[in-house]
Amino acid sequence: MTTPRSERQIRFMLLEMGTVSHNNYGLWRHPENNRHRFSDIDFWIEQAKTLERGMLDALFFADTLAVSAGFGGSTTVALREGMHVPILDPLVVIPAMAAVTKHLGFAATSSTTYEPPFSFARRMSSLDLLTKGRVGWNIVTSYLPGAAANFGIEPMAHDKRYDRAEEYSDVVYKLWESSWEEDAFRLDRGAPMVSDPSKVHPIAHEGEYFKVMGPHLVSPTPQRTPTLFQAGSSDRGREFAARHAEGIFIGGYTEDILLSHVTDIRRIAALAGRDHDEVRLFAECNIICATTDKEAEAKLADFMKLASADGYLAHRFGSGMDLTRYGLHEKIEDIIATGGPGADHMARYPFPAGWTVGDIIEDAARLDRKRLFVCGGPSRCADAIERWSDSFDLDGFLMRQFLSPGTARDFADFVVPELQRRGRYRTQYEGTTLRENLFGRGHKRLAQSHPGAAYRRAMAQPVLAE
Numbered sequence: 001m002t003t004p005r006s007e008r009q010i011r012f013m014l015l016e017m018g019t020v021s022h023n024n025y026g027l028w029r030h031p032e033n034n035r036h037r038f039s040d041i042d043f044w045i046e047q048a049k050t051l052e053r054g055m056l057d058a059l060f061f062a063d064t065l066a067v068s069a070g071f072g073g074s075t076t077v078a079l080r081e082g083m084h085v086p087i088l089d090p091l092v093v094i095p096a097m098a099a100v101t102k103h104l105g106f107a108a109t110s111s112t113t114y115e116p117p118f119s120f121a122r123r124m125s126s127l128d129l130l131t132k133g134r135v136g137w138n139i140v141t142s143y144l145p146g147a148a149a150n151f152g153i154e155p156m157a158h159d160k161r162y163d164r165a166e167e168y169s170d171v172v173y174k175l176w177e178s179s180w181e182e183d184a185f186r187l188d189r190g191a192p193m194v195s196d197p198s199k200v201h202p203i204a205h206e207g208e209y210f211k212v213m214g215p216h217l218v219s220p221t222p223q224r225t226p227t228l229f230q231a232g233s234s235d236r237g238r239e240f241a242a243r244h245a246e247g248i249f250i251g252g253y254t255e256d257i258l259l260s261h262v263t264d265i266r267r268i269a270a271l272a273g274r275d276h277d278e279v280r281l282f283a284e285c286n287i288i289c290a291t292t293d294k295e296a297e298a299k300l301a302d303f304m305k306l307a308s309a310d311g312y313l314a315h316r317f318g319s320g321m322d323l324t325r326y327g328l329h330e331k332i333e334d335i336i337a338t339g340g341p342g343a344d345h346m347a348r349y350p351f352p353a354g355w356t357v358g359d360i361i362e363d364a365a366r367l368d369r370k371r372l373f374v375c376g377g378p379s380r381c382a383d384a385i386e387r388w389s390d391s392f393d394l395d396g397f398l399m400r401q402f403l404s405p406g407t408a409r410d411f412a413d414f415v416v417p418e419l420q421r422r423g424r425y426r427t428q429y430e431g432t433t434l435r436e437n438l439f440g441r442g443h444k445r446l447a448q449s450h451p452g453a454a455y456r457r458a459m460a461q462p463v464l465a466e
Contacts, residue, residue, distance in 0.1 A: 025311020133222025
């Protein structure tokens with residue numbers, strides 16, 4: 001049964017990256033911003049404690065495998081702006097945060113194009129054990145041209161990357177779900193037996209992209225398969241997300257496009273046999289909050305003074321499109337139509353009709369023009385969040401940061417109590433795993449309708465004495 005939109009608990013994750021600047025450029029210079037401490041483990045410990053105090057579902061790590069070289073035709077702007085470089089490996093940071101929290105989840109991005117599935121499956125299972133079931137995987141196929149060069153392979157076409165991702169998913173599902181039976185790890189001193197050899201199985205996978213024998217090297221974990229996220233925006237990406245992801249990030253430069261993508265994802269997921277409440281849809285949001293509307297507006301004005309257009313442009317055009325080659329009055333749609341580096345990728349993110357290069361540059365650093373943006377006191381922010389959730393059929397939001405820890409702290413102090421007062425936000429965590437945070441107590445494993453569940457082994461039934 002689908003929960004009515006107006007009664008839906010609204011879920012939040014904080015968007016993070018182990019770097020100085022992620023999605024808000026220039027603000028690292030703000031005197032209250034702690035992003036310069038990104039390489040200090042205490043920074044992450046403090047961040048995790050704040051998020052758990054605010055009862056967010058998870059801290060969500062984006063990642064990259066190359067320095068963006070689109071805007072300006074080189075890596076100069078990205079390096080100067082600190083745009084995703086230098087950057088830490090998110091899987092290394094998670095254990096320290098897990099050690100100081102009990103409920104907060106941690107989702108990390110990893111690429112199916114460059115990461116071998118066998119070693120990745122072991123690392124994620126290790127994290128699931130160490131965090132007691134609080135990890136998730138954001139499945140990406142990696143579009144940056146520089147990533148292929150870093151791994152010494154030829155760039156793969158968009159649809160080929162998704163073909164590989166489909167097989168990659170099958171491999172890790174087999175390792176996580178079927179390699180070890182539930183009671184294979186015994187530590188039976190009487191036998192004596194650590195693991196029952198008859199209940200540990202190779203997967204013997206042979207496909208177009210992978211050949212993996214197994215067995216998996218880690219015994220069953222609280223979730224077995226980590227909670228799965230995906231953010232594909234192309235037609236193929238949305239199909240993949242609707243089939244595999246439990247949490248799907250919905251994009252779109254306009255509210256009409258956002259709504260159309262939500263509707264399409266819901267439709268495809270239903271055709272795949274997945275219930276409405278078995279898939280959680282999230283969109284990125286931008287929240288600047290304070291005790292009053294006036295104080296929040298003063299924060300926005302303060303932030304706007306430091307916002308860097310170059311940083312935003314380097315991020316948006318990291319796929320290879322170099323706007324510096326064009327005149328300010330040239331239309332974006334004409335540039336995309338002529339093709340060239342980055343054109344195919346940018347065509348999937350429609351801009352307003354008639355927009356020019358000059359419009360893009362002028363708009364880039366306008367923080368108040370971001371989609372799903374609100375600036376105000378608790379009531380104004382809560383009103384906007386409820387409207388977004390109900391109008392667009394969204395289950396929750398991936399919150400972009402302006403300051404660290406300011407954005408998360410303000411959300412916990414001002415917005416959470418107001419949403420709780422309205423009955424739209426949890427007052428305690430639902431369970432002990434990330435999947436339970438999203439789907440409720442008892443939902444520790446993949447839903448039966450998920451394709452990964454097909455690899456589960458049936459539990460042996462006990463033989464009853466006559």
